[in-house]
Amino acid sequence: MKKNISTFNELLSTCGQQNKRTYELFQEKEAFLLDIEIEKVRSKVKKSLDAMKEAIHIGLSSNEKSISKQCGDDCEKLQKRYKANEPLFGKLFKKITAYALATIEENLRMGKIVACPTAGSCAIVPSVLVAISEELNISEDEQINALITAGAIGSIVQNKVALAGAIAGCQAECGVAAAMSAGALVQILGGSEKQMVHAVALALKNILGLTCDPVAGLVEIPCVKRNVFLAIHSVTAAELALADIESKIPTDEVVDALCQTGQLMSPMLKESSQAGLAKTKTALKIEQRVLNNI
Amino acid sequence: MKQSSLFDIISPIMVGPSSSHTAGAVRLGLLSRNIYGLTPKKITFKLYNSYALTGRGHGTDKGLLAGVLGIPVDDTRIKNIFDLHEANEVNYQFEFLEDFNRHPNSVDFIFEGTQKMTVSGDSVGAGNVRITNINNFPVDLTGEYNSLVLIYKDRLGILSKVSGIIQTEGVNIAAMNCERIAKGEDASMCMSLDCALNYSIIEKIKRIDDIYLVRHVGKLES
Numbered sequence: 413m414k415k416n417i418s419t420f421n422e423l424l425s426t427c428g429q430q431n432k433r434t435y436e437l438f439q440e441k442e443a444f445l446l447d448i449e450i451e452k453v454r455s456k457v458k459k460s461l462d463a464m465k466e467a468i469h470i471g472l473s474s475n476e477k478s479i480s481k482q483c484g485d486d487c488e489k490l491q492k493r494y495k496a497n498e499p500l501f502g503k504l505f506k507k508i509t510a511y512a513l514a515t516i517e518e519n520l521r522m523g524k525i526v527a528c529p530t531a532g533s534c535a536i537v538p539s540v541l542v543a544i545s546e547e548l549n550i551s552e553d554e555q556i557n558a559l560i561t562a563g564a565i566g567s568i569v570q571n572k573v574a575l576a577g578a579i580a581g582c583q584a585e586c587g588v589a590a591a592m593s594a595g596a597l598v599q600i601l602g603g604s605e606k607q608m609v610h611a612v613a614l615a616l617k618n619i620l621g622l623t624c625d626p627v628a629g630l631v632e633i634p635c636v637k638r639n640v641f642l643a644i645h646s647v648t649a650a651e652l653a654l655a656d657i658e659s660k661i662p663t664d665e666v667v668d669a670l671c672q673t674g675q676l677m678s679p680m681l682k683e684s685s686q687a688g689l690a691k692t693k694t695a696l697k698i699e700q701r702v703l704n705n706i
Numbered sequence: 707m708k709q710s711s712l713f714d715i716i717s718p719i720m721v722g723p724s725s726s727h728t729a730g731a732v733r734l735g736l737l738s739r740n741i742y743g744l745t746p747k748k749i750t751f752k753l754y755n756s757y758a759l760t761g762r763g764h765g766t767d768k769g770l771l772a773g774v775l776g777i778p779v780d781d782t783r784i785k786n787i788f789d790l791h792e793a794n795e796v797n798y799q800f801e802f803l804e805d806f807n808r809h810p811n812s813v814d815f816i817f818e819g820t821q822k823m824t825v826s827g828d829s830v831g832a833g834n835v836r837i838t839n840i841n842n843f844p845v846d847l848t849g850e851y852n853s854l855v856l857i858y859k860d861r862l863g864i865l866s867k868v869s870g871i872i873q874t875e876g877v878n879i880a881a882m883n884c885e886r887i888a889k890g891e892d893a894s895m896c897m898s899l900d901c902a903l904n905y906s907i908i909e910k911i912k913r914i915d916d917i918y919l920v921r922h923v924g925k926l927e928s
Binding site for chain 2: 416438439441442445446453456457459460463478479480518519520521522523524525526527528529530531532534537559560562563564566567570571574575576578579592628629630631632683684685702706
């Protein structure tokens with residue numbers, strides 16, 4: 413029986429004792445859990461990775477609108493701007509933002525994406541992972557290691573809180589996706605396990621309290637743009653952690669804070685579209701228009 | 707505590723836009739289809755609460771129909787399913803309802819054809835689903851395992867007969883739950899199994915007296 417790793421503290425101590433990386437522990441655990449070879453686990457992860465790349469590829473060249481007709485052409489707009497103007501933060505920023513929009517817009521037009529951890533937060537991990545891997549020539553094996561690391565982070569958080577906007581708000585969806593992305597990035601850039609765990613804390617600390625108040629109840633406003641913002645947020649967390657900047661509050665305690673914040677958050681702000689952005693004057697007009705059109 | 711899998715987090719590969727409202731809907735449809743056992747001639751979908759309010763915008767209606775037709779969560783045909791030949795072979799309709807006693811993302815499948823059957827389920831988050839009722843009997847099916855569902859008359863020895871047959875075939879029972887209306891009345895049972903049962907075992911179980919309904923529900927592949 414493989415030991416269950418249910419906290420980040422346990423993760424760090426197990427990595428230390430066994431002299432292993434997070435992805436090694438988790439691919440072993442998964443192989444045991446599913447009763448398959450480690451290579452089979454990795455090939456399943458590769459399937460998710462390939463689907464992420466395909467979604468980016470297709471999304472970059474589409475401007476088809478969603479069922480509600482509210483969203484779907486932002487990726488095209490952004491790429492048009494980048495053709496005329498180099499982005500202030502350079503090529504990597506350009507790729508991450510474009511890939512994030514490409515993915516999340518594929519999602520809203522009912523294209524094929526990978527829930528990571530959810531469909532509404534599906535663009536954060538892939539945009540960062542794929543953009544960095546292309547720019548830094550990261551091998552496929554290392555990309556798989558990073559994606560397993562991302563999955564490990566999500567699964568540890570999930571031990572304490574369901575990754576659903578209806579349970580704990582957007583902090584548990586896009587917020588956790590950003591934490592996964594930050595940790596995966598530290599793994600790719602050769603950081604330590606300790607740095608990886610701090611990247612998770614830094615990413616989560618700075619989105620605590622993020623509500624889920626989608627306009628007309630759809631995964632569109634504000635979800636589309638939020639994926640782009642939180643992809644960049646995750647890079648900030650990784651850069652700080654790689655500089656050995658530590659979260660003064662340990663990662664497990666940050667997760668506890670997220671969990672408690674989720675419990676205290678009004679149900680009106682948890683995917684029920686009864687408050688916040690969803691009940692603004694303009695949102696109500698959009699809602700009326702959407703309900704009449706579909 | 708049940709250990710969570712990496713693939714709860716970095717999958718499924720699915721058509722968007724919502725894990726609970728799209729992928730969850732397809733998975734509920736697939737499970738109901740497995741329970742009903744064939745493609746129905748007629749089906750009515752009753753969508754409740756958030757499924758009713760935001761379902762069309764999330765393609766929940768398309769997802770439910772796709773599942774009932776056996777189309778998996780990552781199939782891009784879901785987007786245009788109403789134009790699909792297979793969909794036109796079935797007489798389907800949707801009703802959008804409110805019932806605050808039900809889960810926010812809840813649905814009834816009312817199958818008609820060679821037999822009538824009602825299956826109810828909830829989409830409980832992140833694409834995970836739960837079938838809660840079959841013909842008004844409480845059940846608990848998630849599609850995570852190959853499962854055996856029975857509806858029978860509560861009496862001494864039924865459970866041991868069924869588990870005995872399963873044991874002789876070398877299949878391990880991972881989990882089991884039973885419900886009954888009252889002692890000696892109708893009851894239901896769901897068994898989660900570590901591998902699939904073959905046809906002959908199911909036939910053997912069907913021959914036990916006082917078992918009215920036997921369904922082997924295959925686990926969901928994605």
